[in-house]
Amino acid sequence: MVAGQEDLRRRLRELGFDEVRFASLSPGPQGDGLRRWLDAGHHADMDWMERTAAKRIDPGLVLEGARSAILLGVDYYQGGVGKGGGEPGSPAWARYSLYRDYHDTLGPALERAGRLLEESFGAAPTDYRYYVDTGPVLERAWAAQSGVGFIGKNSMLISRKHGNWLFLASILTRVVFDPDPPLRERGRTDAVGLLCGKCTRCMDACPTDAFPAPGVVDARRCISYQTIENKGVIPAALRAAIGNRVYGCDTCLDVCPWNRFATEGRRMILSSRRDIGDLPLGDLLRMTQERFSEVFRGTAIKRLKLVGLLRNACVVAGNSGDKAHVAALVLLASHPSPIVRAHAVWAVGRLGAAGRLGDARAVETEPAVLEEYGALAGPGE
Ligand code: B12
Numbered sequence: 001m002v003a004g005q006e007d008l009r010r011r012l013r014e015l016g017f018d019e020v021r022f023a024s025l026s027p028g029p030q031g032d033g034l035r036r037w038l039d040a041g042h043h044a045d046m047d048w049m050e051r052t053a054a055k056r057i058d059p060g061l062v063l064e065g066a067r068s069a070i071l072l073g074v075d076y077y078q079g080g081v082g083k084g085g086g087e088p089g090s091p092a093w094a095r096y097s098l099y100r101d102y103h104d105t106l107g108p109a110l111e112r113a114g115r116l117l118e119e120s121f122g123a124a125p126t127d128y129r130y131y132v133d134t135g136p137v138l139e140r141a142w143a144a145q146s147g148v149g150f151i152g153k154n155s156m157l158i159s160r161k162h163g164n165w166l167f168l169a170s171i172l173t174r175v176v177f178d179p180d181p182p183l184r185e186r187g188r189t190d191a192v193g194l195l196c197g198k199c200t201r202c203m204d205a206c207p208t209d210a211f212p213a214p215g216v217v218d219a220r221r222c223i224s225y226q227t228i229e230n231k232g233v234i235p236a237a238l239r240a241a242i243g244n245r246v247y248g249c250d251t252c253l254d255v256c257p258w259n260r261f262a263t264e265g266r267r268m269i270l271s272s273r274r275d276i277g278d279l280p281l282g283d284l285l286r287m288t289q290e291r292f293s294e295v296f297r298g299t300a301i302k303r304l305k306l307v308g309l310l311r312n313a314c315v316v317a318g319n320s321g322d323k324a325h326v327a328a329l330v331l332l333a334s335h336p337s338p339i340v341r342a343h344a345v346w347a348v349g350r351l352g353a354a355g356r357l358g359d360a361r362a363v364e365t366e367p368a369v370l371e372e373y374g375a376l377a378g379p380g381e
C-alpha cells in the first residue's frame with residue numbers, strides 16, 4: 001500500500017465522503033459500452049456526451065499523465081419512502097434533487113480533498129482534477145472497477161451498503177495509488193448485473209420501457225432525461241407514463257432489493273431541501289418567475305428554469321385525473337412560452353375538459369404548431 005494512502009482515505013471520510021476507493025487508470029474495455037451507447041443514439045440530444053466521448057474513454061486527455069482516480073460516494077438516502085414516490089397527483093421528485101445543489105456542497109469538500117493531495121503527496125495543483133457529475137469521466141465504470149459497488153441491470157452503480165443511493169464524484173490524479181479490487185462473484189468482476197442474479201425488477205418496472213438491454217438506458221425513452229435534460233417538447237407518446245414525476249425518476253432505483261441495506265446517509269456535505277417535496281401541484285402550476293427563483297435558489301432544480309417546471313407540472317396535472325387543475329391549466333394555455341402552452345392544452349384535453357379552453361385556445365398558436373408539439377394528441381397516446 002502506498003504510504004499515506006489509508007490516512008488519506010480516513011481524512012476523506014472525515015470530510016463527509018461515505019465511500020472512498022482508488023482505481024488505477026489503465027486502459028480497459030470500459031469505453032466500449034459508451035461508444036456503443038452513442039452509436040445507437042441512446043444519448044438523445046445530449047450532444048455534450050458525444051463531444052466529450054474521447055475524454056471519457058481516455059482520462060489521459062482530461063489530465064495528461066493521470067495514473068489514478070479517487071472515487072468518492074456520498075449517500076443521499078433520507079430514510080423512509082422519501083418524496084421520490086408519492087400518490088397520484090402529488091408531484092414526485094427524484095430523491096437526489098431534494099438537496100441544496102450538490103455541485104455547491106460537494107465542490108468545497110473536493111477542493112479540500114485536493115489540498116490533502118498537495119500536503120500529503122506533494123502534488124501540485126495541476127496534478128489533479130476533481131469532478132462531480134459534470135466532468136467528462138466514466139464515473140460508474142471507475143467506481144465499479146474500484147469496488148464501490150457493481151453495475152446493476154438498471155445501469156446504476158449499486159453499493160452493498162448504500163444500495164442505489166450514492167452520488168459519485170471523482171478526482172483524477174497523477175499521484176499513483178494502489179487500486180482497490182472490484183467486487184467479485186463466481187470469479188467474475190466485470191459483468192453488468194454482477195450481483196443481480198435472476199432479478200429483473202428494475203427493467204420490468206420502468207414505465208416507459210427504456211432498457212433496450214440490461215444495464216443500458218435509452219435516454220430518449222427515460223423519464224429522467226425527458227423531465228430534466230430535454231429542454232423542448234416531451235413526446236406525446238411518453239407523457240401518460242410520466243405519471244406524477246415532475247423532476248427525474250427513481251422507479252428503477254426504488255424497486256431494487258439492494259436498497260434494503262441502505263441506512264440514512266451521514267449527509268455531512270449535503271443539506272436537505274425536503275420541503276420542496278411538499279409543494280402541492282396547484283402551487284407548481286401557478287409558479288411565477290419571482291417565486292421560482294426564491295423557492296429553487298441554490299438547488300439543481302433551478303437549471304430546469306420556470307418553463308421546464310411548468311411544462312412538467314402540466315404533464316403531471318394532465319395525468320392526475322383531477323379536474324380541479326383545469327382552471328390553472330387553461331391560464332397556462334395562454335402562457336408566453338409555446339412549450340408551456342402546448343403541454344397545457346394537452347393536459348386539459350387529457351382531463352376531458354377541452355371545451356374549457358375557449359378563449360385560451362383562441363390565443364393559442366396555429367394548429368400546425370400544436371400538432372408539431374403533440375398538444376392535440378388525445379388521452380392515452
Ligand atoms: C448522461 C447521464 C444520464 C442520462 C443517461 C443515463 C445512463 N444510464 O447512461 C440520463 C439523463 C437518462 C440520466 C438519468 C439518471 N441519472 Co445520470 N448521469 C449521466 C452522466 C452525466 C453520464 C453517464 C454515462 O456516461 N452514460 C453512458 C453509459 C454508456 O455509461 P454508464 O451508464 O456510466 O455505463 C458504463 C458502466 O456501466 C461501464 N461498465 C459496466 N459494467 C462494468 C464493469 C466494470 C468492471 C467496469 C470497469 C465498467 C463497467 O460501462 C459503461 C460505459 O462504458 C453521469 C455522470 C458521469 N459523469 O458519469 C450521471 C449519473 C450516472 N447519473 C446519476 C443519477 C443519480 C441519475 C438518475 C438516478 C437521476 C434521477 N433520479 O432521475 C437517473 C437514473 C437513470 C438510470 N437508470 O441510469 C448518478 C448515478 C449514481 C450511481 N450510483 O450510479 C451519476 C453517476 C451522477 C453522479 N455523479 O452521481 N443520467
Ligand code: SF4
Pocket residue numbers: 205206207208209210211217221222223224249250251252253
Ligand atoms: S429512471 Fe425511470 S424512466 Fe428512466 S430507466 Fe429508470 S425507471 Fe425507466
Ligand code: SF4
Pocket residue numbers: 152153154155158193195196199200201202203255256257258
Ligand atoms: S432491481 Fe434487481 S435486476 Fe435491477 S439492479 Fe436491482 S437487483 Fe439488479
